Amino acid sequence: MSRCITKVILAVLLLALTFTAPAENDGKIQILLLGDSTTEAKFPKLLAPQEPQFEDVIRILLAAEGDLPPTNVINSGLSGETIRRLIDSGRYEKQASKLPGLDYIFIRYGINDQAKIPDFEINFPQHFHELLAKLRRDHPHAMLIPMTVIPFADEEKSAKINGLIRQVAEEEKLTLFDIYPRYAEELKRGPDMLNYRRYPLDKIPEKLRELAKPYVTEGKDPAVVVLDNRLDAHFGNLPGWYHDRHPNLAGYHVIADETAKFLAPVIRAKAHEGK
Template sequence: MKLTFQFSSLLLLALALVSFTADTKEPITVFLIGDSTMSVKEPKAYPETGWGMPFTAFFDETVTIDNRAMNGRSTKTFLSENRWQPVAQNLKKGDYVFIQFGHNDEVKTKQSYATEEEYVQNLTRFVKETRKKKANPILITPVARRKFDAAGKLEDTHAIYSELVRKLAKKEKVCLIDLDRKSQELLQAWGPETSKLLFVHLQPNEHPNYPAGKVDDTHFNELGAREMAQLVLAEIRNLKLDLARRIVVPAPKK
């Protein structure tokens, strides 16, 4: 009887250890690479806020968010300025790279301009080099600009470059977060006037950083950044990424 009790105790202990090991999460890093709509802002730019800033609060202590996004950058300049290479070098198995460019790639008058072919080529490089390290690339379409026509319909300002991302995701079998479409739906739902509350719209002397005021329909304030980050979080859940197991923010009730 004593031996049976000891065996049962050992068996239960072994099962508990196996269960503990299975539930243990290895620390991972989620790298964010992209442009100003995602980046961390200096205090002098407030209330302008990149969606990558509130994004850090969504995950448990096993996740480190390393936001490498930078104002004015495109896939082209992210490479030419040696911003991607340190990310690729530091990737480890199980990490994630969230890749969101397009705002600056698509503007022909900017030095950051990348042709459609260059854009796809550069995104492909990010994907392949991420996978080479057994990490997880996530392609994200560029977030929508606030631009309504006279009838109150939001205009699709990223149509060409967003579609390139969608096609590449399908070709390379990469998880896609279609932030362009999701953010368009959100802005359309808020409407031409109320959607101003998500962006940097300031009256003169309303904020010390912008004494002359500011009207910016590309960059978010804190509220807008949180709303966009929530869209990304919802897609992480919808895609059933392993990263979703590490989310600490409750899913909204339907």
């Protein structure tokens, strides 16, 4: 069995566990992450399954606070998803509506919605309100936390998406978690340090494909995927080499770090209220 096929099988198993794992009601705080591919973290799970993943890092950082209850973080992100697709596909009902004992639910959509939903500025807020109504119905004791998107598209598109998310949060009287500024600030250290490289294999020069061979993901459209800059020296001059803006492990550490910083005082305050 080839290395690539083995990795794909491992990834499928990991993703299946991620999407279907029920919340453990064993005294742990239950945290659900809903979102698209920038929440799912498919390729970090595929290429570095032995490392702490996005949801693991959140849990570890919250535990490191020392005075918080243990947490269980459930990642239910899915590549290509919009809010409309989450609801209409039945995935919400199957994988989110019946999770027991949820305490905090992070909702991060907008990138795919902006690209796929007609009349985006009208329909996206409506879809967001619809999802929030379902979450309130199914998880009445959970804190609902709308999130802004990361700097994935250009600043103008990101500002439009995040403005609508902010508007929904205000109308719903919910606390907005604005991840955009921290991620944008980190990108000042290097514009491509937080994203992986994914590039079609057929666009790699034939004479250099031996260098790319260990990093090929098989499928209908084979691609070279690396989580860092190790191949930039050879392929960084190719048009579109840096085009993919999905987070790599470093990017997910940034999101997880900011998430833990946002959530720790919230959990702490709630714990004090119960005393």
